Amino acid sequence: MSHQAQFQLQQIAGVISSVVPAELRPSSIRPNIYTLVRIPCFVNNAVSPSHASTQVIQVISGPTEASLVTSPSPAEVVVDGADLQGKIDLRVRNVVSMFNVCCHVDLHALAMCTPNVVYELSRGVVMWQLRNPNCHARISACGKVIVTGATSEMAARKASRRVARWIQQKVNPSVCFADYRITNMMASCKLPFGLRLVDLALAHPKECSYEPEINTGLIWRNSSPKLTLRIHSTGSVTITGATSEANVLSAMDSLYPVLLRYKVAYRSGGTIESPLATSVVSLRF
Known part of the structure; x- marks a missing residue:
């Protein structure tokens, strides 16, 4: 081939390289290279070479080397049973209280001199949002x-007395703080183990109501103190209907030994274990 013909071929190759992308050129198409990495399995927190598995981690196109960033496989995730031991974090989420001021309340005058209120004329109530403590007050004309x-x-009693004092100062001086009571209290906690709800419902048919087609939670109706618990298979427990924090603690202390008999074994590093947890219940706000 003459020197002129070689020069023309080089010009054509240069035009092709500037127009056609590199991945579509015939000379750059290469088969994919699969990088195989051996991942060890952990049995009882120790590496077992006989259970090593080979998985495809990354597909590399072309001869260039790329950094392999791998995420841990399920065999590498080791759950330590010691993390499940400790106190149960039982928290009060909502408290509903009620009282009476024993006089008529002019809702329009109250709404005009009170910040952060909504006067619902159709319902005959004033909704007042308090900042400290953060709660809502529903005030009726009666x-x-x-x-x-x-x-x-x-916090519920402090907010109630604050509302009564405000009504007394702004609307009616004859306001009194009477018939105060807590009507409902909701608390929740997370047990450090799962639960077999079917076995629990069969063993305690009087207290339990479990219909998984309607709701995934099991309803436990406690008689003393009188309240309702909604229990899920994940260990989540919601307590409603209590009238004091002592009732919440008493109900959870009495129910915890029962739930402990129906805990679910969990898988840790290829082995099935039964986690142990203490029956200490602490109440947090």
Whole structure:
């Protein structure tokens, strides 16, 4: 081939390289290279070479080397049973309290001089959002007040007395703080183990109501103290209907030994174990 012909071929190759992408050129098409990495399996927190598995981690196109960033496989995730031991974090989520001011309340005058309120004329109530403590007050013209959203008995009583004092100062001086009571308290906790709800419902048919087609949670109706618990298979427990923090603690302390008999074994590093947990219940706000 003459020198002129070689020069023309080089010009054509240069035009092709500037127009055609590199991945579509015939000379650059190469088969994919699969990088195989051997991942060891952990049995009882120790590496077992006989259980090593080979998995495809990354596909590399072309001869260039790429960094392999791998995520841990299920065989590498080791759950330590010691992490499941400790206290149960039982928290009060909502407290509903009620009281009466024993007089008529002018809702329009109250709404005009109170910040952060909504006057619902069709329902005949004033909704007041308090900042400290963070809760809502529902004030009726007949003098009935319902306070919701508090996270403790002390916060609920403080908010109720604040509402009564405000009504006394702004609307009616004859306001009194009467018939105060907590009507409902909701608390929740997470057990450090799962539960066999079917076995629990069969063993305690009087207290339990379990219909998985309607709701995934099991309803446990406690008689003393009188309240309701919604229990899920993941160990999540929601307590409603209590009237004091002592009732919440008493119900959970009495129910915990029963739930402990129906805990679910869990898998840790290829072995099945039964986690142990203490029956210490602490109440947090």
